[in-house]
Amino acid sequence: MPWKDNMDDEPSKMSGGPWGSGSGKGNGNGNGGSPWNRPTGSGGQGGKGPDLEEQMRRMQERFRARRGGRRGNGNGGGGRGLGRGGFFILGAVALFAWLATGVVVVDAGQQAAIFRFGKWQTNFGSGLHFHLPTPIETHEIVPVEERQEISIGQTTDESLMLTADENIVDIQFSIFWKVKTDAPQDFILNVKDPQEAVRRVSESVMREVVGKSELELLITERRAAVQLEVQEQAQALLDEYRAGIEILDVQIRKADPPQPVIAAFNDVNVAEQDAETLINQARREANRLVPEARGTAQRLLRESEGYRDQVIADANGQAQRFNQIYEEYRQAPRVTRERMFLETLEKVLARSQKTILDNDAGAVPYLPLDRTTRQGGQ
């Protein structure tokens, strides 16, 4: 029911309408709280028509009577009177709506830059603020704390960069930036398409920095230094543009040799591993070989010591034995000598094969020398 809303907002227009009660409500400030305020609209169209209509007519008459009494106007003038008041309210509402264009609600982490006829005046921090209404002053809200990210090097066209030693490196990096907290007006006013400007500036600075360093260093220890250098130089350029942008961080996500040569680069790592493996194997062998030699040396020494001790012991033993026999012999030299000789002879002959020849037999002694030698050989 669009009607009803109209009635609420601009009651004066309704004065000539079929629902007289409408005007009553709009006019009678004192009756603003009347229970008929709302139900009239809907009730009138519902089934309870007659009753309500009756009541309303009565109410209308009462108002008219009262107004007539106060202003002394006839019925004809009633319409105009209502219109004038309506205009006033309409004006007030319009004025209010206009003033409302000067209300700014600034969220946390935002700043509102205020412009008077396009000229920057001041910035409002978070909270509720007012400025002159719209055509005079306008505002623009800028998030000054929000961290924004730009990634560069997603395509090979962007990511391949020439190094100082004329190699090519594949770099992907991100720039994190935000609007300078105290200068959102610079961000708004000075540079067209600031995001794109950050992107271009960072890429060009990165290429400049990469162009000054060597591939080997870039992909290893100079990464952090490059990040810092890019951040500083890009910041300096943006400050020169007065872009109102603060670069928070530059992060190199990837700094590798390009795809076609990555296998060769990896091969270097593999080669390092291979070399390490070879050396380790050699060490392992060395670690086995030397202790083994030491063990052998110990064995040789112990053996020789054993030999020495054995020989000495043997010699001692034999010397002792000789000494004892000699002692015995000295007491009875002749007999002992004979006895020793005969005993040995007996022992020896007892265990050998003997061929005893009789000198007087006259037989030619035939010695089976082949057999003796054979047996002797065995």
Place this chain on the structure above:
Amino acid sequence: MRIIGWTLAIIAFLALLVASSAFYTVRQDEQALVLRFGNPVAVRNAPGTDEAGLYFKVPFAEQAVMMDRKNLGLDVEGLQVLASDQRRLTVDAFVRWRINNPLKFYQRLRTERAAAAQINRVTESAIREALGTVPVPEIVSGQRVSLMNRIRQTVNRDLAEDGIDIIDVRILQADLPDEVAAGVYDRMSTARRQEAEGIRASGEERSRQIRAEAARDARVIEAQAREQAEIIRGQGDARRNEIYAEAYNKDPDFFRFYRSLIACEAAIQDGTQVVVSPENLNLCRVFEEQAGAR
């Protein structure tokens, strides 16, 4: 009454129309050129001035042409450049510029698009000229910054009469063309393979060295041990001789007899063939005699 109301409404409407064409705002990031029937009469808020605000102009007679006052960007892409060492480079660059003289700008170029075309043209030739004087390594690293400054100055000079200020010219990419890049990749690959081979070879070298050293150490250790062992054996032998000499010197004659008995006993093993003549049964005297003869 009605007629008066309508008249008032129309008058109000007309007044509004006039007012709206009589006032214009120049935002801080804009600049305006005011033309009176095409004749430039005023410039508002040109760079270097601070004139943003609300202005009056004669309705209908005067016209305000608004222009951007911001720092504007422009890309120059895919430019083929021949460096002084006759090598080709593909160069991308970007230009930051702004309108610094609205009148000249309006007279010469009128629109930003026309300006962009003009800047593009001038910048391309400036880049070609500047980069053509130095070899590739200087472009890539050595003189990059000074080259960019030179290009900027050239472009600025050429565009000075067009109401344009070149804030910055920056080389974005200066890359080798694809076919050259392939050559670079080959070189990078072979260099790496070479390095890898070198590493492997030095690993091999080191491992052999370690093995050889270990083998030498082992030999030396064993040899020293043998030396020591011989010395120890010698000590043993010497001591034995000493002991024997001490014992046997008591009676060399008896020793000869005694020792030949032992030798005889050792020489004739079990089952040895012995030919004995009866008168000569004292077998072991052979040894005694021999020992004596010696």
